[in-house]
Each structure stands twice: as C-alpha cells, then as structure tokens.
Amino acid sequence: MRRIALICTLLASGLASAAPAHVHGIAHLDVSLEGNVLNISMESPLDSLLGFERAPRGNAEIARVRAMASVLREADRVFLTTPAAGCSLSSVHLSSSALSPQLLGETASKPAAAEEPAGHADLDADFSFKCANPAALNSIVVQLFESFPAMKSIDLQLVTPKLQKAAKLSSGARTISWSAK
Ligand SMILES: [Zn+2]
Incomplete structure (x- = not known):
C-alpha cells in the first residue's frame, strides 16, 4: 500500500505543473x-x-463529509484575521472530484474539480473575505489543525500589494504575520 501511495505521489508531482503534489498530511x-x-x-x-x-459509504461517512463542510463554511472561525482589518467572510466554495456538490453544501452548480491520480482525491476550497481596513491586515491565524488532526503541515503562499511571502504552518506554528507598512 505504501509503495502504491508513493507512486501516486510521484505521478501527481510529475503530471501537475501548476497544482501542488498530492501528499497526505x-x-x-x-x-x-x-x-x-x-x-x-x-x-x-x-x-x-x-x-x-x-464517495462516502454509509451514514457515518456521510456525516463526516457534512461535518467537514460545516467547519470550512464557518471560515471566519478557521482563518482569524487581524481584528483591526475588519474582515468579514463573503463566500465559500468547496469542490472535490470524489464528493457531490450537494453533499458539500454547494447550491450553484460549479464545474467538477480536476481529476486526481487513481485512488486519490483532493478538496479544493475558495474562501473570500471583504476587509473594511485592509491596510491593517498583518496576520492570519489558521485554525485547521484541531479540526483535522491528520493535517500535519500547510505550505502557505501570501501575496499582498506590498510583499510576497511563503510560510510553513503546523499545529505549533499556526500564524502567518507580516509587516503591513
Ligand atoms: Zn491521496
């Protein structure tokens, strides 16, 4: 099994130019x-x-999908932005090649997510916030690790009008911060 997963990972990284490799965790x-x-x-x-x-098999797995979607749909509890920036959540879109849009709570029909290597599937999520005072935004705390303990690290890329920054987050380092000056 481990060897198969490794091969899939290598295939994914070889095929995908823009998309990041599919690595569990x-x-x-x-x-x-x-x-x-x-x-x-x-x-x-x-x-x-x-x-x-x-696709989920049975009610327990369906409930897990719904619970995941409801955590992510409350994205203002998942991504804690600098309070002075006054950011409020405006939209959330979730998609996966393995899960129906309805199960993910999508109302409008969106194009299906890209196919992954056989046996693997991603969740793609887009969150949008509107900020009353974007100049004050200088940190985001990412609260994904408690809800999803199998998630071990997050590779983050930040782009603002002033800077670009990369960071690696983990349960012990959940905050990306930068100088907003
Ligand atoms: Zn996988």
Whole structure:
C-alpha cells in the first residue's frame, strides 16, 4: 500500500505543473489581498480531512463529509484575521472530484474539480473575505489543525500589494504575520 501511495505521489508531482503534489498530511494555501478583498484558496488531500478519498459509504461517512463542510463554511472561525482589518467572510466554495456538490453544501452548480491520480482525491476550497481596513491586515491565524488532526503541515503562499511571502504552518506554528507598512 505504501509503495502504491508513493507512486501516486510521484505521478501527481510529475503530471501537475501548476497544482501542488498530492501528499497526505500536507495542505496548500494561497492567500492574496487585492484591494479590500482577501482570497484564500486551499487544496488538501481528502485523506487529511476525512480519512478517505472516495464517495462516502454509509451514514457515518456521510456525516463526516457534512461535518467537514460545516467547519470550512464557518471560515471566519478557521482563518482569524487581524481584528483591526475588519474582515468579514463573503463566500465559500468547496469542490472535490470524489464528493457531490450537494453533499458539500454547494447550491450553484460549479464545474467538477480536476481529476486526481487513481485512488486519490483532493478538496479544493475558495474562501473570500471583504476587509473594511485592509491596510491593517498583518496576520492570519489558521485554525485547521484541531479540526483535522491528520493535517500535519500547510505550505502557505501570501501575496499582498506590498510583499510576497511563503510560510510553513503546523499545529505549533499556526500564524502567518507580516509587516503591513
Ligand atoms: Zn491521496
């Protein structure tokens, strides 16, 4: 099993030029601030969020998918922005090649997420916030590790009008901060 997973990981990294490799336990966050809009897009192996990477079988697994979606839909509790920036959540979109949009709580039909290597699937999530005072935004605390203990680290890329920054977050280092000057 381990060898198969490794081969899939290698295939994923070889095939995907833009998309990050599918590695269990590692999620990717792209954070961008443009004007007063803060966008956060997340890509994570479903394994790190659910413990499986296929359509749910039975009520217990369906309940796990719904619980995952409800945690992520309350994204203002997952991503804690600098209070003085006055950011409020405006939209959340969740998609996965393995899960139906309805199960993820999507109302509008969106194009299906990209196919992953056989046997693997990601969750793609887009979160959008509007900030009353974006100049004051200088930190985000990412609260994903308690809800999803299988998530071990997050590779984060931040782009603001002033700077670009990369960070690696973990349960012991959940905050990205920067100088907003
Ligand atoms: Zn996988």
